[in-house]
Structures are given as structure tokens and as C-alpha cells.
Amino acid sequence: METITISRVKSYLACPLKYKFEHVDKIPKPWRAAALAFGSSVHAAIEWFHKERIAGRTPSLSAVLSVFNADWYAQNVEPLVFADQDSKESLAEKGRELIRLYVEQVGAKPPIAVETPFEVELHDPVTGEVLDVILRGRFDILEMDNVVVDVKTAARSIDERSIVQHLQLSAYALAFFLLHQHIPKLRLDQLLKTKQPRIERHETARTVEDLAWTAHLIRRVAGSIASGHFHPNPGWICGECEYFAHCQAWRG
Amino acid sequence: MAEPLFRTVDVKDRHGRVTGTKEVALYKGLLAKAHEEGLSSIKTHQLQFATDENARTAISKARVITSKGTFEGIGDASPENVPPHILPHLNRMAETRAKARALRDAVNIGVVSFEELDGASEAAGPSDLGSGASPTNGAAAPTTAAPASPNPPSKGNGYATPMTESQRRYLFRILAGYGIEGDAAHQYLKDKLGVASLAGVSKFEATKLIDRLLKNPPLEVVHGNDHHQ
Numbered sequence: 001m002e003t004i005t006i007s008r009v010k011s012y013l014a015c016p017l018k019y020k021f022e023h024v025d026k027i028p029k030p031w032r033a034a035a036l037a038f039g040s041s042v043h044a045a046i047e048w049f050h051k052e053r054i055a056g057r058t059p060s061l062s063a064v065l066s067v068f069n070a071d072w073y074a075q076n077v078e079p080l081v082f083a084d085q086d087s088k089e090s091l092a093e094k095g096r097e098l099i100r101l102y103v104e105q106v107g108a109k110p111p112i113a114v115e116t117p118f119e120v121e122l123h124d125p126v127t128g129e130v131l132d133v134i135l136r137g138r139f140d141i142l143e144m145d146n147v148v149v150d151v152k153t154a155a156r157s158i159d160e161r162s163i164v165q166h167l168q169l170s171a172y173a174l175a176f177f178l179l180h181q182h183i184p185k186l187r188l189d190q191l192l193k194t195k196q197p198r199i200e201r202h203e204t205a206r207t208v209e210d211l212a213w214t215a216h217l218i219r220r221v222a223g224s225i226a227s228g229h230f231h232p233n234p235g236w237i238c239g240e241c242e243y244f245a246h247c248q249a250w251r252g
Numbered sequence: 253m254a255e256p257l258f259r260t261v262d263v264k265d266r267h268g269r270v271t272g273t274k275e276v277a278l279y280k281g282l283l284a285k286a287h288e289e290g291l292s293s294i295k296t297h298q299l300q301f302a303t304d305e306n307a308r309t310a311i312s313k314a315r316v317i318t319s320k321g322t323f324e325g326i327g328d329a330s331p332e333n334v335p336p337h338i339l340p341h342l343n344r345m346a347e348t349r350a351k352a353r354a355l356r357d358a359v360n361i362g363v364v365s366f367e368e369l370d371g372a373s374e375a376a377g378p379s380d381l382g383s384g385a386s387p388t389n390g391a392a393a394p395t396t397a398a399p400a401s402p403n404p405p406s407k408g409n410g411y412a413t414p415m416t417e418s419q420r421r422y423l424f425r426i427l428a429g430y431g432i433e434g435d436a437a438h439q440y441l442k443d444k445l446g447v448a449s450l451a452g453v454s455k456f457e458a459t460k461l462i463d464r465l466l467k468n469p470p471l472e473v474v475h476g477n478d479h480h481q
Contacts, residue, residue, distance in 0.1 A: 001294055044421065070428035072435065074421040075436065077450055117301045117343075134296075 001121070001155045002222040003134040009163070009221045013167070015238070017250060020230035021243040029242040034080040038091045039153040041071040042191060045099050046151055050141065054108035061103050068099050074122045088184045091193070098191040103198050111149075113142045120178040122219060126212045131219040135175055146184040148172045163188060170214040173206040183208065257281035259366065279348065282355040289359055290319030294351060302330070302342040310342040314350035316358045325353030337413055339459055415458035420450060423458065426465045440470065453468040 012019040021027045045068035052059040072095060076088050116139040122131040141149035150168050163169075169186045176184040188202040207212075232247055241247065256276050283291075295315045302310040309330040316323045327349025329342045338345050352365040427437040438450075445453050445460060 001293075040421075044425065048425070066428045066433065070424040070433055071421050073434055073437070075417075076425035077420060078417075117303075119298045119301075121295070121297075190287055 001132050001136055002129050002226055003119075003136060004218065004222045004225070006135070006137040006168055008225075009171070009218055010167055010227060012221050015233040015241070016224070016230045017232040017247060018241060018243050019225070021246050024230070027243065027246060031081045031238065031242060032078070033242075034082040034086060034088075034091060035137055035153075035155070037075040037080050037117055038072070038095060038193070041075055041089075042095050042153050043151060044068070044071045046102060047114050049099075049106075050111050050114040051101065054113070064099055064103055065096055068095050086236065094193045097197040098133060098199065100194065101197065102189075102191065105148065105199060107143075109144060111141045111244055113141045114140065116142055118175050120175050122174075122178070122210050122215050125174070125177055125208050131215055133219045133222045135171065137171065137175060139172060139176070139191075142164060144183065146176070146180070147187060148176055148184045149187045149189055151189045151191070153193055155193060157192060157200055158190060158202060161252060163202050166204070166215070167217075169204060170206055170210060174211045174214045174218075177208070177211055183211070257285060257361070260421040277350050277352075277356060277361050279355070279365055279367045280361060282352060282361065282365060285359045285361075286316065286318055286355050291316065291358070292319070293317040294354070296350060298343060298347065298349050299326075302346075308339075308342055310346035312343070312350040314347070314354040316351070316354040319360050323354045323358040324336065325350045325355075325357065327351070327353060337455055337459075340416070340418075407415065413455040415453040415455050419455065419458040419462065422462060423465070426462065427470070430465075430469050432470065 008019070008023065011022070022029070045064050048067045049059055049064045052063075059082065069092070072088075072092055082088070082091075093241065117136070118139065119134060119136045122133045122135050123129060124131065139148055140151050143149060148169075150166075158166075166188060169188060174185055174188055176182075183206060186204045186206065188204070190200045190202065192198050192200060196248070238244060238247070256278060258281065259278055260275055263390055293316070297315075298309040299313050300309065300312070302308040309328060311326065311328045314325050314327070316325075327346045329338070329345035329349060331339060331342075334342065334345055338407055348367050349365075352367045356362075424437050427433070427440060432440050441450060441453075441461075442448065445457055447453055470472045
């Protein structure tokens, strides 16, 4: 039975050939994108913040910022590649502002859990068809009343259509459904590193048919990977790809 | 070519001295033999993920179906029974061990499998560890006595894998909790690890330092009494 993670499904769908370079050939990335590192540092600080709250403590803003600062420093020990408008210092400032906003706006009740790992054998939630794929992942945040939250930093606000198609949320909902037999409420907490940083919270929902569609998509991706189907997916994102040179040398 | 089913490994005492040898089964060989005997399915289920709350003990269950019937095995992995370079892969090591045990029963092999041993590292190969696995340069000698050598193994074995990005970030976050931040933390790590650059630190050394810092605050903090958390 194939096992796959949500991040690998997303990675494959974004570009199957890049997936191969990264996960099959295991070619080291020649550089790391600052935007990804920045998101990881903000994520690390928020995870720590919630774990402290779940443990019954009340972490101060300065303590949460200290976690972010340390993580961001560590990320920059090896050089990152910044977008034109960004720098180590500017992102540090935006990160601190986003965390300040997050801590200020967070609800009074701590979540139930953060970074909760899961593993489910996929089946079609409508027909019960066994799909012979195991899906692994981690729920970012689980809140009371069956709310699953994904936390993401982003450069721009997501539109409504994209939230409906948001694969990570769909996969969360599918895994939650297969584990608990009901569909969770979903929320995307976007930490926007815009000129004036801000936080947007987008609530959304999935039907059981949506979950079935997602389950079959994941199965198809796992099958494509197992059978070695790796082709490039050219587009605007190629200009930012770490494997651009390898891709140019690719001949099928 | 047929996969070998057995290999002989050294049995060592707690001081690392070889005191004998032992025949063990190999996962690849077990799998090949199971296929010969009509293997139709291997399913695994993670009963427990490794978390701080359960002392990072992962437990997995495997069910193997062959033409002879259904066989189950339970596997566990924790920092107590894996070598240091497997620490990031406890969940998958538990799964590999569960599969090895179920396969042993399925093909009627009584001897323990190499992958079930405390020091086993062949199971850490990319094919078994799946996503996120870090390839190692080779296998550490399996032992029946768990403790690793107090001296860091020399370059050329699995312990020479470079410190991961996650480990580096974790070290800085731990130090921040002790009030050591930024350049001071960077210098502290270089001093403690005896390197001019953190790029030269192995995963094994990073794991040891993380464990030490989690158990005990840095002496500089204790003596300076500026531990703020």
C-alpha cells in the first residue's frame, strides 16, 4: 500500500518533475527561498505559543517573539534567497508584527491540540471503496467544536474560489472525516506579510462529495508517483524554482 | 539475484567489545521469501506516534497476508532502542519493525530480524523510511547492547550526516528559552561543538547537544542566573 503525505501531494501537483528532483533523486536544493523559511519561523513561534497555552501557561508576547527571533536567526545562518522587496531585516519586522497581531487577536480558549500527526487508510467516503493509499499529515491546529485550522503566511490575500479548492484544507477534512466520521469546520488563518501586515481568517466547508473527490485525487497522485510519471509543469513559478537548471537539462 | 535471507552480525557488550556473533534475518530477504509464498498484502497501522508525552515511543502494527494466512506483528521504536541517526524517523522505524515481525511469522523464520535490533540501521534506507528519509552513508554495526560508543563515531558511518536545518533551528530556540539569543547563541553553539562554522556539525553531535540542553540549562546560564523562562 502506498503512503503519501499532503505536502507531497501538493508538491507533485505543482510540478511532477520538481517532485522527482527533490524526493526521488534527492538532489540538494542549491538555495532556499526566504519566503518559505519565513513561514516556517512564524509557524514555529505560533506552535510554541499554543503548546504553552495548552499546557496551562500564559506566554508573554516577548517570549513568543523570542522564539520567532531565534528561529529566524537560525534560518539565516545559511544564506537565503530573498525576493526583491524583502530583506532579512524587513521580514524580521513583518514577522514580529504578524506574531504581535496573532497573539492579540487569538481567542481566549487555547486550542485542543497543535501539530497533531495523523495517518489514515483512504477510502471513498461516499461509496466506501478502499483506495489502497495511506495518507499521513499533521493537523496544524485543532479547536473546540471540530474546527481544523491551517495557518499560512502569504504575500497576498486568498480569493474565495481558491479557498473552496484549497487542497490542504480538503485533505485535512478528509482525514478528519475518516478518523472521526464527521466533517470538520475548516478555517484558513492567513498571516499576510503585506506592506501593512494583517491577519485574515477564512472559514470554509466541504461536502462529503468534496472529500470523495479529494480522496481519489490523492490516490491518483500516489499512483502516478509509484509508476514514475514525472513531467515538468511549466509556468510563471519556474523562475523561482531551485531546480531550474536541472529542468532545462531534462529530456524526458 | 535472490535476496539473502540471513546475515551474521557481531554481538557486542556494553563497552563495544565483540563477544560473539549471531545470525539474523534481513527484511529484504523476508519480503522476497514472503512474495515467493504468495504475499498478497502488507498493511500497517500506526498505533501510537512518537511525541514528548509518551517519551517519543512510536508503536506500529503490521498485518501480512500470504497464501498461508494472516500474520500480525507489533513494532516499537524509541530513543532507547534506536541509534541516534534514526531519532528523526521513529514512526517509520516502528513500522519497519512491525512489518519485519509479521513477515518473520508469515515465512516461519524464528530468528530475530536485523531491523529489530537496537543498532540496526539498514532499515533507514530511503526505500523503507519513505518520505523525509535522510540517506546515510552506511550501516552502524548492530549490537544487542543498546548504548552507543561515548565517542562520536568517525566520518564514514551514518553518524557523519550533517545536522539538519530543523536541528539547527531547534538549538537556537532552546537557547532563546535560556536567554541566549542571536550572535551570542551562534557563538555558544560554535564553542560547544568546537567548530568554526555550524555547517561542520553532524546530526549525531546536534542530537547529543539538543538532549543535553533539554535536560540541563547551559552552565553559563546557571552561573549567570539569567535564565528567564
